[in-house]
Amino acid sequence: MNRRNLVIACVLLVAAVLFYRGFGAQDQPVTGAALVNVIVPELSGTAKEGEALFNRSCASCHGTNAAGQDGVAPPLVHKIYEPGHHGDASFLIAARNGVRAHHWPFGNMPPVEGTTDTEIEKITVYVRELQRANGIH
Template sequence: MNGRNLVIAVVLLLGAAVFFFRGIFTPDQPATGAAMVSVTVPELSGPAQDGEALFNRSCATCHGKNAAGQDGVAPPLIHKIYEPNHHGDASFRLAAANGVRAHHWPFGNMPPVEGITETEIRKITLYVRELQRANGVY
């Protein structure tokens, strides 16, 4: 092995060691559960009010009051990532029915929501969309 290859090998080993030990020894940040975004709640339509009650029953435990997310628990749905052009209404239905593999946030996978119907998911989605519009996410 010539000198150049040895230097490259040492640099690669050191880089791998840094990533390895950083992952082991970096303490996880504790989940605070604090709201991740500030949400303005508009005057909701009747169907969205129904959706709010369903959201509070089935989704708020993780996604927080008014879908503001919870630090260390679950993301806010009042966020540009969830605008209809990126995550359409079908995404909400599929997430509730099947769960979601983590891909935008570091919260881990979302399990399916137990005991929720298609009609209830539609009402919840309407509620979230009205919140999004009122908060400039649409």
């Protein structure tokens, strides 16, 4: 291959990459967007502690204020997680052991490393207060 053909091939390759990034990538689903709108109430002291712990250990997947993230993880402020269907113990068990995907297409949840049972209980208080403020009892 002569030098001229090599330069043309490189230019075409760069153009194809720029085209894909500029236009083709728009066909990809947007990920990370909140899945629900969450009303945040005045939180109790325990829930405020739980919020800080949630932000440290859970928000990277479940999003700000447990609103979920498109393509990442479900919202915890959702009727599926109401206390009558998923009791407080289910949050503790899921954080300790992880959980097999069964309600959402996000895949399995791994265990949450570095959280104590007391911390998970405070996170649960935070999530429950968010749920109640959003009509989930």
